Amino acid sequence: MGTHTLSKQQQAALDANLEKMRADGARETAMRVFEQYFVQVANGATGLIAEDEIEPLRDVEHVSDLDLDPEVSREALGRTVFLRLNGGLGTSMGLDRAKSLLTVREGKSFLEITTEQLLRARERTGAVIPLMFLNSFRTREDTLAAMDSRLATDLPVDVVQNREPKILEESLEPISWEADPELEWCPPGHGDLFTTFYESGIVDRLLDAGYRYLNCANSDNLGAYPSGAIAGWFAQSGADFAPEVCRRTLADVKGGHFAVRRSDGRIILRDRAQTPIEDLEAFADLDRHMYFNTNTMWFDLEALRDLLRATEGVVGLPLIRNKKTVDPTLADSPRVIQIESAMGAIVEKFADSRPIVVDRDRFLPVKTTNDLALLRSDAYEFDADYRLVLTTDEAPVVRLDPQFYAYIADFERHFSRFPSIRECERFVVAGEWFFDADVAFSGVVELGGRGTLRS
Numbered sequence: 001m002g003t004h005t006l007s008k009q010q011q012a013a014l015d016a017n018l019e020k021m022r023a024d025g026a027r028e029t030a031m032r033v034f035e036q037y038f039v040q041v042a043n044g045a046t047g048l049i050a051e052d053e054i055e056p057l058r059d060v061e062h063v064s065d066l067d068l069d070p071e072v073s074r075e076a077l078g079r080t081v082f083l084r085l086n087g088g089l090g091t092s093m094g095l096d097r098a099k100s101l102l103t104v105r106e107g108k109s110f111l112e113i114t115t116e117q118l119l120r121a122r123e124r125t126g127a128v129i130p131l132m133f134l135n136s137f138r139t140r141e142d143t144l145a146a147m148d149s150r151l152a153t154d155l156p157v158d159v160v161q162n163r164e165p166k167i168l169e170e171s172l173e174p175i176s177w178e179a180d181p182e183l184e185w186c187p188p189g190h191g192d193l194f195t196t197f198y199e200s201g202i203v204d205r206l207l208d209a210g211y212r213y214l215n216c217a218n219s220d221n222l223g224a225y226p227s228g229a230i231a232g233w234f235a236q237s238g239a240d241f242a243p244e245v246c247r248r249t250l251a252d253v254k255g256g257h258f259a260v261r262r263s264d265g266r267i268i269l270r271d272r273a274q275t276p277i278e279d280l281e282a283f284a285d286l287d288r289h290m291y292f293n294t295n296t297m298w299f300d301l302e303a304l305r306d307l308l309r310a311t312e313g314v315v316g317l318p319l320i321r322n323k324k325t326v327d328p329t330l331a332d333s334p335r336v337i338q339i340e341s342a343m344g345a346i347v348e349k350f351a352d353s354r355p356i357v358v359d360r361d362r363f364l365p366v367k368t369t370n371d372l373a374l375l376r377s378d379a380y381e382f383d384a385d386y387r388l389v390l391t392t393d394e395a396p397v398v399r400l401d402p403q404f405y406a407y408i409a410d411f412e413r414h415f416s417r418f419p420s421i422r423e424c425e426r427f428v429v430a431g432e433w434f435f436d437a438d439v440a441f442s443g444v445v446e447l448g449g450r451g452t453l454r455s
Contacts, residue, residue: 005043006039006042006043007042009171010042010172012173013042013167013171013172013173013174014035014038014039014042014172016173016174017034017038017164017165017167017172017173017174018031018034018035020165020174021034021164021165024163024185026162026163026164027162027199029195029198029199029312029313029314030162030164030188030192030195030199032313032314033188033192033195033313033314034164034188034339036314036316037319037339037341038167038172038339040319041167041172041319041321041337041339042172045319045321046319046321047273047274047318047319047320047321048274048275048276049268049270049274049275049318050276050279051275051276051279051282051283052262053261053262053263054259054260054261054262054268054270055259055260055262056259056260056288056289056290057245057257057258057259057260057267057289057290057291057355058290060245060291060355060356060357061354061356061357062356062357063229063230063233063356063357063358063359063362064359066229066230066232066233068229068232068233068236069232070228072232072235072236073228073229073231073232074124074125074228074232075125075232075235076213076228076231076232076234076235076236077121077124077125077127077129077226077227077228077231077232078125078126078127078129079127079210079211079212079213079235080129080211080212080213080214080215080226080231081129081130081132081155081206081211081213081214081215081301082118082129082130082131082132082215082217082226083131083132083133083134083214083215083216083217084100084114084131084132084133084134084216084217084218084219085133085134085190085193085216085217085218085219085295085343086098086099086100086133086134086135086136086139086143086158086219087134087135087136087138087139087161087187087190088136088139088219088220089138089139090102090220090408091328091329092367092368092406093368093369093372093406093407093408093411094406094407094408094409094410095408097139097142098111098135098138098139098142098143098146098219099139099219099220099366100114100133100139100143100219100220101142101143101146102366102372102408104222104366104372104375104376105375105376105380105388106382109146110219110220110222110366111143111146111147111219112148113222113386113388114131114219114222115131115148115150115151116386117222117225117226117385117386117387118131118151118226119150119151120384120385120386121225121226121228121385124228124385125228128153129226130151130153130155130206130211131151131157132155132156132157132158132159133157133158133159133219134158134159134160134161134190134193134196134216135158135159135160135161136160136161136163136187137160137161137163137185137187138182138187140158140160143158144157144158154209155205155206155209156200156202156205159196159197159200159202160196161187161188161192161193161196162187162188162192162195162196162199163185163186163187163188164185164186164187164188164339165184165185165186166183166184166185166186166324166326166336166337166338167336167337167339168334168335168336168337169323169334169335169336169337170335172337175326175334175336177326177327177333177334179327180327183326183327184326186338188338188339188340188341189320189322189340189341189342189343190295190341190342190343190344191317191340191341191342191343191345191346192341193216193343194304194307194308194313194315194317194343194346195313195314195315197304197308197313198308198312198313199313203301203304203305203308204305206301207301207302207305211301212235212300212301212302213231213234213235213298213299213300213301214298214299214301214304215231215296215297215298215299216295216296216297216299216343217294217295217296217297218295218296218365220365220366220367221294221295221296221363221364221365222364222366222375222387222388223360223361223362223363223364223365223387223388224244224294224296224362224363225385225386225387227362230242230244230298230356230358231298233356234298234300237354238352239300239350239352239353239354240299240300240303240304240350240351240352240353241297241298241299241300241303241304241346241347241350241352241353241354242297242298242353242354242355242356243258243269243293243294243296243297243298243344243347243353243355243356244294244296244297244298244355244356244357244358244362244363245258245291245292245293245294245355245356245357245358246291246292246294246357246358246359246360246362246363247290247291247357248286248289248290248291248292249286250286252292253283253284253286254272255272255292255293256269256270256271256272256292256293256342256344257269257270257283257289257290257291257292257293258270258291258292258293258344258347258355259289261348266347266348266353267347267348267353267355268318268345268347268348269293269342269344269345269347269348270283271320271342273320273321273322274318274320291355291357293344294358294362294363295343295344296358296362296363297343297344297346303350303352307349307350315346315349316349317341317342317345317346317349318341318342318345319339319340319341320339320340320341320342321337321339321340322337322338322339322340323335323336323337323338324336324337324338361387361388361389361390364388368406369400369405369406369407369408369411370398370399370400371398372408372411373398373400373411373415373418373427374395374396374398375388376418377396377398377418377419377420377421377422378391378420378421378422379391379392379395379396379421379422380395391422392422392423394425396421396422396424396425396426396427397425397426397427397428398421398426398427398428399426399427399428399429399430400428400429401429401430401431401432403432404429404431404432405429413434414432414433414434414435415435416434416435416436417435417436417437417438418435419435419437419438419439419440419441419453420438420439420440420441421440421441421445423440423441423442423443424441424442424443424444424445425443425444426444426445426446427441427445428445428446428447429447430446430447430448431447431448431449431450431451432450433447433450433451433452433453434451434452434453435453436452436453436454437453437454439453
């Protein structure tokens with residue numbers, strides 16, 4: 001398929017992986033992308049980005065400084081397609097289906113809340129704004145079954161990520177795992193969005209339907225509501241691409257950050273997994289690298305179409321070499337490599353990329369039950385546009401003992417009623433407590449030991 005230098009053993013491993021993908025029905029573009037990354041892995045590429053190769057990102061425009069004509073914002077919003085990255089299962093919280101189906105608050109799931117936000121944006125603009133999903137082979141069926149019929153347009157409701165073999169860390173051969181053959185496969189990270197878009201022809205369909213802009217965000221980030229202000233700014237900017245960034249805090253030192261590559265002045269994304277050990281201190285320096293990647297991004301569809309045509313869907317994003325065990329629940333199962341790439345790394349492929357700083361209310365992900373507890377609490381409420389807004393000046397810090405609350409089933413069993421914490425600075429449960437009472441806390445709360453709060 002491509003030209004490369006591999007040993008006979010490595011070539012045999014590559015051939016075995018490609019044959020496995022071909023038998024699974026993989027398309028040629030996905031196989032070319034996999035081959036490109038496989039060769040890098042085989043040749044020892046790490047995907048690491050050293051500190052001396054980059055400069056900090058500075059002088060980024062802030063959303064609070066925007067002053068736009070409401071009509072410009074309304075029109076831009078009406079020409080934007082909203083896509084949610086929906087390939088994850090939420091296994092870290094004990095889920096075995098699409099994470100977007102998890103109930104967040106008031107009996108509504110991520111999917112239902114996102115649907116309401118989109119429908120209200122339609123009411124504001126009078127436009128048929130599409131909501132689409134990037135599903136994985138693990139999430140598509142459940143998600144489509146739960147979709148609200150009011151979302152229907154003449155466009156597809158989803159595109160489906162490719163899947164690729166997990167490869168053995170030592171031999172690079174495709175893993176065989178009879179205990180659960182589905183675990184032999186993995187999605188190739190969010191960077192696969194561009195391969196999938198090229199293969200499906202969806203960008204041309206969106207442009208032909210009259211849409212010009214695309215907004216992508218994680219399905220578990222309810223802060224990424226359809227913003228007319230940002231849509232209008234992006235339309236007026238003329239930029240090819242705009243990632244939303246937030247000012248980093250101590251809670252964000254592990255998240256990827258944007259920087260400027262010294263060799264060509266392009267903005268790039270560097271994840272923690274791409275940082276050499278000796279540069280981790282600089283990576284975590286909040287004053288040096290000030291802005292983290294929220295994974296909410298705006299694309300000019302014409303610029304994206306031109307890039308995909310020029311690269312034939314193989315855009316060449318930086319490699320992420322993700323080391324795992326084949327069964328993430330079994331630490332002694334065989335060591336594998338998942339070949340991945342990050343969607344945000346596309347920033348370096350556009351000549352005119354313009355990050356924009358957004359407030360923290362645009363970044364409300366749920367990665368743990370700590371995050372879920374906060375969004376379910378009375379520290380937040382829905383506004384008229386179904387946005388989650390703080391009811392207090394600052395969000396409380398929530399820390400729940402992972403021994404008793406890490407998994408959703410255990411979390412639900414312990415919280416039959418959720419206490420009021422809006423007046424808290426910190427709410428820490430360092431033990432096993434059952435909450436079955438209407439009780440309000442304030443200040444710094446730390447509950448240790450065991451107990452039950454009953455009415």
